[in-house]
Amino acid sequence: MNRIEKTTENLGKKSLNSGGVFKKALVGYFMAGEFPHAQTIKIMHESTASGLDIIELGFPFSDPTADGGTIQVSARESLKNRTKIADVFALAKEFRQENQHTPLILMGYFNIVFQYGEENFLKKCSECGIDGLIIVDLPIEESLYFEKIAEKYNIFIIQIVSFLTDEERFLKIQARAKGFIYLVSTLGVTGQTLPMIHRIEQYISSMHSKLPIFVGFGISSPEIAKSVAQYSSGVIVGSYFIQSARNDPSLGNLKSDIGKIKVAINL
Secondary structure, three states: OOHHHHHHHHHHHHHHHOOOOOOOEEEEEEEOOOOOHHHHHHHHHHHHHHOOOEEEEEOOOOOOOOOOHHHHHHHHHHHHOOOOHHHHHHHHHHHHHHOOOOOEEEEEOHHHHHHHOHHHHHHHHHHOOOOEEEEOOOOHHHOHHHHHHHHHOOOEEOEEEOOOOOHHHHHHHHHHOOOOEEEEOOOOOOOOOOOOHHHHHHHHHHHOOOOOEEEEOOOOOHHHHHHHHOOOOEEEEOHHHHHHHHHOOOOHHHHHHHHHHHHHHOO
């Protein structure tokens, strides 16, 4: 079983043990290569110890069109540090030496995957203990071949939807999705605007998804995370955690912020 699937299943089991209240997943995003290798490994381990259920690790690209200011800075710093995809795989492999249970998802743009070679990339992901991929600019119309190879290596391709995704298209995406569906909570880029809570509620209730829906973009406080978690199965936090890691290299702020959001989404 893929670790993403196992994690969502375990959250469901915890729900049964806590009176039927669904335990919500907390996903944290960090950019590989923004910080030195050892510091990134420390961030990954401290984050899971503080309450992250899943880690998203970004791989840098020169034109990150879906990302807001904070993550664009992360990408620029990573590229300035000459981060290669081999460095991203090295982080995953080292993390797996101590942590065999937390799902790892790589998030980035297809150009890097294509240059590496689709099957080579997925094979390497499997060898390094990576469980899923979010390829921001690869729509389902163009991803079938890639998904078939990913299935061979037990790598989940996480599908993204927005409020502009109508029911017909949602059903097509759901039929191909694995693990969870990523709902973008704003109509802008990451970290820039507040999630539209009323639209999240309406959209999720109207789609009757067979898979968990995790919501990301714009989640920048425990209060916002709590509001989003009322209607979703999990929240995805990027810019807020990245800023915490930047502001306090000892990671005290990051651990505190993760803990507060973890508590808030499960109240």
